[in-house]
Amino acid sequence: MRCAETRSQSGLEAEAMNRRGIEYNLVQVEPDLWRWQFRVGNIVTTGWTETKLKRMAARRVRQRIDRELNNPRDLNHRQPNSAGSRDAA
Numbered sequence: 001m002r003c004a005e006t007r008s009q010s011g012l013e014a015e016a017m018n019r020r021g022i023e024y025n026l027v028q029v030e031p032d033l034w035r036w037q038f039r040v041g042n043i044v045t046t047g048w049t050e051t052k053l054k055r056m057a058a059r060r061v062r063q064r065i066d067r068e069l070n071n072p073r074d075l076n077h078r079q080p081n082s083a084g085s086r087d088a089a
Helices: 054-071
Strands: 001-009 013-019 022-030 033-040 043-050
Touching: 013 054, 022 054, 033 054, 043 054
Parallel strands: none
Antiparallel strands: 001 013, 013 022, 022 033, 033 043
8 A cells, every 4th residue: 555645725634545556535634534535437436434543444445445446336327426424334
């Protein structure tokens, strides 16, 4: 896993990491709350996860990336996206 820290416009430290060729960002927005984002092709996926541990937050994002790569979304049958909701997965 490759990591690089950058500062976002909001002043929060974003950590850019790589999973199977997909770069993703992970930002702690408040204690126990992490915001993440990654792009597969033209699709940007964002979400939230609640955990105390940075490594657990990163693991959840990597699992999400793996799910997306193994079972990509069909853009012709778009479903409502609940990525903005806080989830534990």
